[in-house]
Amino acid sequence: MDSSVVVENIYLLVIVTLISVLQNAFFALKVEKECTSQTTQTSAFERVSCANRNCMDAYPTFLAVMWCAGVCLNQVSAAFAGIIYLVVRQKYFVGYMGQTSQSTPGYLFGKRVLFFLVLMCIVGIFNYLLVRHYGKDYKDYVETITSAASALLLIP
Amino acid sequence: MDSSVVVENIYLLVIVTLISVLQNAFFALKVEKECTSQTTQTSAFERVSCANRNCMDAYPTFLAVMWCAGVCLNQVSAAFAGIIYLVVRQKYFVGYMGQTSQSTPGYLFGKRVLFFLVLMCIVGIFNYLLVRHYGKDYKDYVETITSAASALLLIP
Amino acid sequence: MDSSVVVENIYLLVIVTLISVLQNAFFALKVEKECTSQTTQTSAFERVSCANRNCMDAYPTFLAVMWCAGVCLNQVSAAFAGIIYLVVRQKYFVGYMGQTSQSTPGYLFGKRVLFFLVLMCIVGIFNYLLVRHYGKDYKDYVETITSAASALLLIP
Numbered sequence: 187m188d189s190s191v192v193v194e195n196i197y198l199l200v201i202v203t204l205i206s207v208l209q210n211a212f213f214a215l216k217v218e219k220e221c222t223s224q225t226t227q228t229s230a231f232e233r234v235s236c237a238n239r240n241c242m243d244a245y246p247t248f249l250a251v252m253w254c255a256g257v258c259l260n261q262v263s264a265a266f267a268g269i270i271y272l273v274v275r276q277k278y279f280v281g282y283m284g285q286t287s288q289s290t291p292g293y294l295f296g297k298r299v300l301f302f303l304v305l306m307c308i309v310g311i312f313n314y315l316l317v318r319h320y321g322k323d324y325k326d327y328v329e330t331i332t333s334a335a336s337a338l339l340l341i342p
Numbered sequence: 343m344d345s346s347v348v349v350e351n352i353y354l355l356v357i358v359t360l361i362s363v364l365q366n367a368f369f370a371l372k373v374e375k376e377c378t379s380q381t382t383q384t385s386a387f388e389r390v391s392c393a394n395r396n397c398m399d400a401y402p403t404f405l406a407v408m409w410c411a412g413v414c415l416n417q418v419s420a421a422f423a424g425i426i427y428l429v430v431r432q433k434y435f436v437g438y439m440g441q442t443s444q445s446t447p448g449y450l451f452g453k454r455v456l457f458f459l460v461l462m463c464i465v466g467i468f469n470y471l472l473v474r475h476y477g478k479d480y481k482d483y484v485e486t487i488t489s490a491a492s493a494l495l496l497i498p
Numbered sequence: 499m500d501s502s503v504v505v506e507n508i509y510l511l512v513i514v515t516l517i518s519v520l521q522n523a524f525f526a527l528k529v530e531k532e533c534t535s536q537t538t539q540t541s542a543f544e545r546v547s548c549a550n551r552n553c554m555d556a557y558p559t560f561l562a563v564m565w566c567a568g569v570c571l572n573q574v575s576a577a578f579a580g581i582i583y584l585v586v587r588q589k590y591f592v593g594y595m596g597q598t599s600q601s602t603p604g605y606l607f608g609k610r611v612l613f614f615l616v617l618m619c620i621v622g623i624f625n626y627l628l629v630r631h632y633g634k635d636y637k638d639y640v641e642t643i644t645s646a647a648s649a650l651l652l653i654p
Contacts, residue, residue, distance in 0.1 A: 190626055190629055190630075192507075192569060193569070193570055193622070193623075193626045194626070194630070195348075196569070197570075197623050197626055197627075200566045200569075200570055200619060200622075200623060201623060203562050203563075203566055203619075204563075204566070204616060204619055204620065204623075206562075207559050207562065207563055207612075207616060208616075210559050211612075214555075214556075214605060214606055215606070217605050218604050218605045218606050221604060221605050222604060238555075239555070242555045242558075243370075243394075243395070243398045244370075245558050245559075246398075246401050246402045246405060246558040247363050247366050247401075249558060249562055250359050250362075250363065250405055251359075251360075251363055254356045254359055254360070257348060257349070257352070257356075258349055258353075258356055292374050292377060292378060293370060293373050293374045293377050294370055294371070294374050300363075300367075304360060304363060304364075307356060307359075307360050308360065310349070310356075311349075311353050311356060311357060311360075314346055314349045314350070314353055315353075317346055318346075318350075351504075399526075399550075399551070399554045400526075402554075402557050402558045402561060403519050403522050403557075406515050406518075406519065406561055407515075407516075407519055410512045410515055410516070413504060413505070413508070413512075414505055414509075414512055448530050448533060448534060449526060449529050449530045449533050450526055450527070450530050456519075456523075460516060460519060460520075463512060463515075463516055464516065466505070466512075467505075467509055467512060467513060467516075470502055470505045470506070470509055471509075473502055474502075474506075
């Protein structure tokens with residue numbers, strides 16, 4: 187198995203993963219900055235720390251779903267949904283920091299994107315089982331629908 | 343490399359991952375609900391938040407070990423152990439929420455399942471090294487033992 | 499696709515992942531011990547709990563970057579950098595526990611190793627795109643440089 191054959195099927199996912207890592211580093215630097223600065227109020231530190239924690243809690247779930255969807259069905263749609271998720275996360279983090287503590291956003295975010303990725307996984311597995319047991323391959327058909335459906339994620 | 347060949351070797355792991363993601367969503371919704379409801383006591387929110395955090399802390403470890411075990415040795419046993427782990431986690435979460443704060447369950451759970459999965463990884467790596475250096479392949483033999491051993495996880 | 503061909507390309511990464519899981523278990527046992535012992539001061543529990551949380555926050559990021567770097571470019575360098583990261587993490591954890599609360603180490607650690615792994619990913623993707631669009635493969639050349647560069651991580 188040549189290494190570049192593997193990379194061909196995952197390089198978009200790797201790129202999205204790298205961007206998410208850079209975003210994690212940005213979040214962590216914000217926490218680090220609030221953590222070490224002596225002059226800030228406690229509430230600012232608590233808010234940025236809480237926003238970072240909520241983002242980190244959801245991170246393994248996001249990575250797992252995106253990679254499964256990308257490997258099982260279609261890496262282009264999965265990577266596109268991943269980018270949308272990162273934009274949503276950025277807005278969530280900035281929104282969380284700017285809020286007063288009485289009106290923080292909820293614990294969850296990016297539900298629609300994650301739901302879309304889970305759906306992609308299910309369709310991918312279902313398609314695989316169809317191929318295996320009935321010899322019918324709807325993959326091209328499904329990939330077209332998936333690409334079209336991923337555009338719907340752009341609707342705010 | 344055809345995509346369906348890859349999916350064949352991992353589809354059970356993907357299914358278990360999806361179930362774990364749905365369970366994560368269930369946990370997160372519980373936290374969200376306690377977070378937004380104004381009438382609950384602080385202790386209830388703290389308990390559900392703490393239970394969720396303990397589960398999330400262990401989640402990447404679980405995913406990494408399950409996938410390594412599934413890829414290196416045998417996906418059926420790894421997926422089966424993964425399902426057992428999810429059941430244990432569900433019981434831990436529900437148990438944590440129901441407890442009074444004086445008698446919370448510990449920080450750790452599912453130790454036996456994780457230990458089994460780590461053992462599977464070690465055996466898989468060891469078998470690969472044996473094949474590479476001595477040309478002896480005990481994989482069929484090892485897989486039979488692993489399948490039998492995974493049944494032991496059912497003992498409470 | 500024979501299973502042992504897959505294992506050949508990832509077995510070092512699996513070994514590092516296993517070591518990191520054992521280290522996670524060590525951290526978790528420390529937390530568990532402080533959590534259940536009634537005689538300890540609150541500050542000791544808070545410190546070990548915070549150190550564990552900081553380590554766990556960075557764990558999915560580390561795993562994702564190490565695996566991407568290992569698959570895209572060169573598993574030997576990635577696994578070596580992974581080992582260095584685990585050593586740094588161990589020192590961070592022990593250092594965190596030993597500190598008085600006034601002088602805790604920061605939130606971040608292992609920045610250099612993670613940066614090196616991210617760089618490996620970027621080089622790997624870039625090399626793949628060069629191969630695909632221009633047919634030039636600098637992989638052997640790049641791998642030699644990477645192996646040499648990974649030695650630089652040993653400098654404290």
